[in-house]
Amino acid sequence: MSGAVAGVDIGSTTAKCVLLGEDSRILGKSLNPVGVDIVKDAERALEAALADAHLSRSEVSFIAGTGYGRYKVYFGQLIVTEISCHARGANFLFPGTRVVIDIGGQDTKAIRVNDKGEVVDFAMNDKCAAGTGRFLDVCANALGFDVAEIGPLSLQARRAVKITSTCTVFAESEVTSYVSRGKDPKDILAGLHASIANRTLSLMQRVGVEPEITFTGGVSQNEGMVQALHRRLGAPVNVSPLSQYLGALGAALHGRERLSGGAT
Amino acid sequence: MSGVALAPSPPGGAPPAFLRDARALQRKLVEEYYGQLASTETPRRPVAYMLVGGNLTEILRSFGYDVVFPEIVALNCAIKHQSLDNILHAESMGYGLDVCGYVKNDLGLQDLGGKTSFGQIPRPDLLVCSFSGCYIYVKWWEALSESYGAPLFMFDVPYMRDETPRKEDIDYLVSQLWELIHLLEKRTGRSFDMDQLKRVLAESRRAEDGWVEYLRAGRSRPSPIEAYFESIFYMFPINVLRGTPEAADFYEVVNAEVRARVRDGNYPLPEEKYRVLVEGVPPYTNYRTFWDFFRKWGAVSVVATYPKVGGLFDRGFRHDPSRPLESIAEYSLGAYVNQSWPLRRKIIADYVKEYQVDAAIVHGIKSCRSFTAGQGDLRDWLIHEKGLPTLYIESDHQDPRYFAPAQIKNRMDAFFESLEQRRAVAARAGAVPA
Secondary structure (H helix, E strand, C coil): CCCEEEEEEECCCEEEEEEECCCCCEEEEEEEECCCCHHHHHHHHHHHHHHHHCCCHHHEEEEEEECCCHHHCCCCCEECCHHHHHHHHHHHHCCCCCEEEEECCCCEEEEEECCCCCEEEEEECCCCCCCCHHHHHHHHHHHCCCHHHHHHHHCCCCCCCCCCCCCHHHHHHHHHHHHHCCCCHHHHHHHHHHHHHHHHHHHHHHHCCCCCEEEECHHHHCHHHHHHHHHHHCCCEECCCCHHHHHHHHHHHHHHHHHCCCCC | CCCCCCCCCCCCCCCCCCCHHHHHHHHHHHHHHHHHHCCCCCCCCCEEEECCCCCCHHHHHHCCCEEECHHHHHHHHHHCCCHHHHHHHHHHHCCCCCCCHHHHHHHHHHHCCCEECCEECCCCCEEEECCCCCHHHHHHHHHHHHHHCCCEEECCCCCECCCCCCHHHHHHHHHHHHHHHHHHHHHHCCCCCHHHHHHHHHHHHHHHHHHHHHHHHHHCCCCCCCCCCCHHHHHHHHHHCCCCHHHHHHHHHHHHHHHHHHHHCCCCCCCCCEEEEEECCCCHHHHHHHHHHHHCCCEEEEEECHHHCCCCHHHCCCCCCCCHHHHHHHHHHCCHHHECHHHHHHHHHHHHHHCCCCEEEEEEECCCCCCCCCHHHHHHHHHHCCCCCEEEEEECCCCHHHCCHHHHHHHHHHHHHHHHHHHHHHHHCCCCCC
């Protein structure tokens, strides 16, 4: 039997799975949108990652679930919050990480970690979606763009507008108002990204800002957001093509540790 | 305080433990209390509305008043999932989203006629605003006074700036107590009977001794009591019935059961993994769900600040029949939320030591400023100055719309995961676990 372990991260908008080999090499991964049947989404995420890795289910020794839907990963042997998983995943890719910023579909987290990737402190947005991926979705929609387009467009701005609302609903109204005043959509987009960067910084300040800073979650794939955070923090942020998978990767690492009799 | 719903079974665990006889007796006392309030006897006893913090129940009781505590009525509605209709009604009256949930729940209820599933709440003949530290509370009492046309007595209680009450503050409060006494004499036609008040205070003192014995049981390891989730039920007699023999007798039943728990090894959880201090008002609308979030991790609240809102008896205060009015004044000054933040921090730091606390959980209330303002700084202070792992979470005490179970559970799971990890690392290193 292969010593593969799987981490399944069921987030609010996407399901991710990472398969990790005995040598901690990533064997396969998957990413799919989540629907209303989270149990099936979790199964599909695992199946897709197995297909990517050319492995069969029987070759997986251990499965760990994380994310908001973690309790629906019924086929797993371990459940860990995505806070612990992003911390561990960020430490794996960037061992110097001291603060993780995770901006997902419906929440934003600032996680302070130690040199072992253990959570020291964390802060999250509350029940509202301000400053999250959903915030960008709504505003992109108001401007008639696909969410994948808005990051690069924001980098073409000449003079970013100031978005004062942090509430998603009010910000959408503000965007509409700027459009009606003839503002360049690229300037509006830059303002939106700056607004999220401001909000993220205030969240980070609650746990203490300390380099290195690693950016994870779906929004980390938005280059405009990466640059906005860089400007606001006055320091670079670590990102990787795998950043969106760090929750699943962290779950797999916790799984590996548990399998080897460790402390997870 | 009188929730009667069956406890949900948490994952893999038994239902929440309660002191069985004490809980049954508490229910009986609550039912009798609301039964008396709903009494249609004529002439009925006069009714005064009062706030819990620093309340003057003994004086009102000595004049034959029935005392209604609208905060307690509100929390009873909330724990029975009846608060939202009242809150929505208050909002339709014009009260904003960010107004205190107690206030909106009560004002909505009053405007709807005061009928609850646990009894009819009588109209007030007198409003005694016994805690002036919260501006919204003052406005609440003014609104009730205007609505019912009942007189309002404002008891102006200065904040506690020092650990020992100042003489000028005591004198100021005693002078107001005499004003209240003269008002009560005028309204009831009865003469003030100091000997009667002393007898009532002696009963108060007996109840206070019993309540403190119960609270201090949390110092034992493992703790035989659940100092937050269980204690909110046993607060009723000390806050509402203080001064009656029934209240004092109640704590004898409670403490006998606590002793039996220790004797039989029957603790709130089979294994006490984390000894937790809880600061803040409970989310009454979801309190059992919230409790399950603790239990899942083997966390027992061994000490909590919320049960002290009616008085810091465990810090040594007792009503004193030999100094009746002075001790009532000291009591009013000593309400927990009447303490300055440096004093609140000192109390909490003392609790951390005395109760061998592993971690703190601070529950902030979105619509409350008197209890909640400053709790963010408290969290930072506990983490950075005291080295105590501390989690801050927020919802509401009355409004179920603000309780987001998935988010709160996520935070709590992550918090306890990190504690578990620290313990494992410390154990591997041969250090004493945090």
